Amino acid sequence: MTExxxxxxxxxxxxxxxxxxxxDVTILAGGTDLTPQSQAGRIKIKHTLMNIRHxxxxxxxxxxxxxxxxxxxxxxxxxxxxxxxxEHLPVxxxxxxxxxxxxxxxxxxxxxNICNASPAGDTLIPLLVLDASVELASMxxxxxxxxxxxxxxxxxxxxxxxxxxxxLVTGVRIPLPAPGHxxxxxxxxxxxxxxxxxxxxxxxxxxxxxxxxxxxxxxxxVAPTPTRAAQTExxxxxxxxxxxxxxxxxxxxxxxxxxxxxVRATAWYRKEMIHNITKRILSHVxxx
Amino acid sequence: MSLKHDIEFTxxxxxxHVSVDVTMNALAMLRDVIGLTGTKYGCGEGECGACTIQVDxxxxxxxxxxxxxxxxxxxxxxxxxxxxxxxxxLRESFVEHGAVQCGFCTPGMIxxxxxxxxxxxxxxxxxxxxxxxxNLCRCTGYKKIVDAIxxxxxx
Numbered sequence: 001m002t003e004x005x006x007x008x009x010x011x012x013x014x015x016x017x018x019x020x021x022x023x024d025v026t027i028l029a030g031g032t033d034l035t036p037q038s039q040a041g042r043i044k045i046k047h048t049l050m051n052i053r054h055x056x057x058x059x060x061x062x063x064x065x066x067x068x069x070x071x072x073x074x075x076x077x078x079x080x081x082x083x084x085x086x087e088h089l090p091v092x093x094x095x096x097x098x099x100x101x102x103x104x105x106x107x108x109x110x111x112x113n114i115c116n117a118s119p120a121g122d123t124l125i126p127l128l129v130l131d132a133s134v135e136l137a138s139m140x141x142x143x144x145x146x147x148x149x150x151x152x153x154x155x156x157x158x159x160x161x162x163x164x165x166x167x168l169v170t171g172v173r174i175p176l177p178a179p180g181h182x183x184x185x186x187x188x189x190x191x192x193x194x195x196x197x198x199x200x201x202x203x204x205x206x207x208x209x210x211x212x213x214x215x216x217x218x219x220x221x222v223a224p225t226p227t228r229a230a231q232t233e234x235x236x237x238x239x240x241x242x243x244x245x246x247x248x249x250x251x252x253x254x255x256x257x258x259x260x261x262x263v264r265a266t267a268w269y270r271k272e273m274i275h276n277i278t279k280r281i282l283s284h285v286x287x288x
Numbered sequence: 289m290s291l292k293h294d295i296e297f298t299x300x301x302x303x304x305h306v307s308v309d310v311t312m313n314a315l316a317m318l319r320d321v322i323g324l325t326g327t328k329y330g331c332g333e334g335e336c337g338a339c340t341i342q343v344d345x346x347x348x349x350x351x352x353x354x355x356x357x358x359x360x361x362x363x364x365x366x367x368x369x370x371x372x373x374x375x376x377x378l379r380e381s382f383v384e385h386g387a388v389q390c391g392f393c394t395p396g397m398i399x400x401x402x403x404x405x406x407x408x409x410x411x412x413x414x415x416x417x418x419x420x421x422x423n424l425c426r427c428t429g430y431k432k433i434v435d436a437i438x439x440x441x442x443x
Contacts, residue, residue: 007293007310007356032352035313036333049310051357077346101422103400104334106346107353193421194335 009051016055016168017139023165025050029073032100032108033116058111058170061085067173069135072111076123077102079110088176091183091202095126098187101194111169114154117161117225120197124226126185127151127172128218129204135171136163148173155225180206182288184281187220188273197221198265199273203281207288210240217278222259222270231256232278241286250279295359299324300368308355315339317355318365326366326395330424337423340396341365347403349422366395375402377440385436389427397423401437413438 010016019025024047028034037043052058058073061082068084079085080096099105099122113123114134133148151172154161163169177183183204189195200220205212215236217229235252239245259270291310296303299322308317315332318324318341327350330338334349341350342364369375378401381387388394397420404411404419411419416437417430425433 004291004310007291009356009359028354028357031354031357032334032349035352035354038311039313039332045311049354049356051354053357100334101337102404102419103337103340103347103349103422104352107348 004045006048011054013057020166029112030107030109032104066176071171072169076105091126091185094185095122117155120221125200125202125218125220129202129216130174132172132174136167137170138167152228157224182207222257246282250275253278293356297358298362312355314353314355315350338396340399347400381436381440385432387432387436393425
């Protein structure tokens with residue numbers, strides 16, 4: 001890896017992806033993670049530092065057909081205050097409300113939260129249960145190439161994603177929830193603000209006559225990536241949410257997760273909390 | 289040699305041209321390059337809020353911001369509130385309520401409270417407590433700070 005030689009603040013998406021072609025680029029958006037990590041020497045800035053703040057294609061929150069598109073530069077504050085998000089995606093508002101502090105919410109972007117790929121990333125769990133997909137742009141030849149990928153396949157490890165070094169995340173797309181859609185998020189930590197979650201849980205699905213279909217369950221901070229829980233979803237699919245079902249599903253959830261011991265909690269505690277909070281959330285969903 | 293970049297931005301209402309190290313954070317630029325030491329270095333990680341400034345009308349941790357990212361933007365520090373009538377009320381309320389002990393967190397508290405009162409002019413206790421979650425004070429136990437902010441009618 002070479003030393004920092006160049007600072008670049010492109011004003012168009014074409015310029016940005018052109019710059020990314022050689023792959024030796026560190027991307028700066030909100031800076032809330034990159035600044036302290038680079039100052040502490042935990043991240044080495046590559047040949048070019050590219051500030052993407054001035055690219056209009058990365059901004060805005062809009063309804064496009066049956067999808068809500070959130071630009072990669074949308075800050076956590078912008079998302080939690082946006083009328084479209086508040087109306088259609090209250091579970092994302094809930095997660096944003098538990099995100100760090102006001103100062104960090106005002107600077108940190110959703111694109112940054114996605115690209116950091118922290119197992120405990122606060123917006124990632126609701127995005128997973130909302131079937132979000134990630135928009136990517138690159139310039140393999142002389143022309144801009146854009147495609148998207150389900151968020152559920154995007155993460156491969158702590159801080160690692162399927163995004164290549166030549167690609168830029170331009171936004172995230174979330175299908176408009178259907179009538180009867182319910183979604184809940186819970187973040188467990190030691191204090192409400194500025195805490196990295198011990199565990200977090202998202203549950204979503206369509207509730208009709210007490211039966212949950214299209215069940216989605218995602219867990220944070222219990223695996224190397226934020227992750228969908230396939231076995232728990234299967235146990236939940238098409239079930240009536242009575243007390244016996246909820247207890248059974250919570251037990252499946254406890255057995256499915258494989259957390260580690262770290263400074264925030266032991267693996268045993270995390271498994272117990274996955275069980276207890278899954279139970280609590282499902283009881284809330286049943287009453288929705 | 290560290291890489292330098294020239295930026296131009298508005299600082300407390302005045303246009304500034306500065307040449308900064310590309311890896312420098314905004315807090316270091318304000319204190320060490322420009323010499324405005326009202327903004328404090330507490331933790332350097334966004335946990336304590338002592339370095340809170342306002343950029344384009346919102347509060348940020350200046351330790352979590354690259355100095356080069358100030359380019360073209362409107363930056364206000366605690367020094368910039370010296371001649372602001374709304375901030376006068378806030379400052380007087382801090383004095384009246386004894387909300388300042390050692391004073392180290394005070395510039396950050398005032399910057400965050402000022403932002404909060406612009407957004408929520410009639411902020412109640414719960415709103416103020418949520419609003420200053422990102423600001424640590426090790427002296428007061430927060431009660432006097434919260435009382436001081438609630439007492440200001442920001443309208």
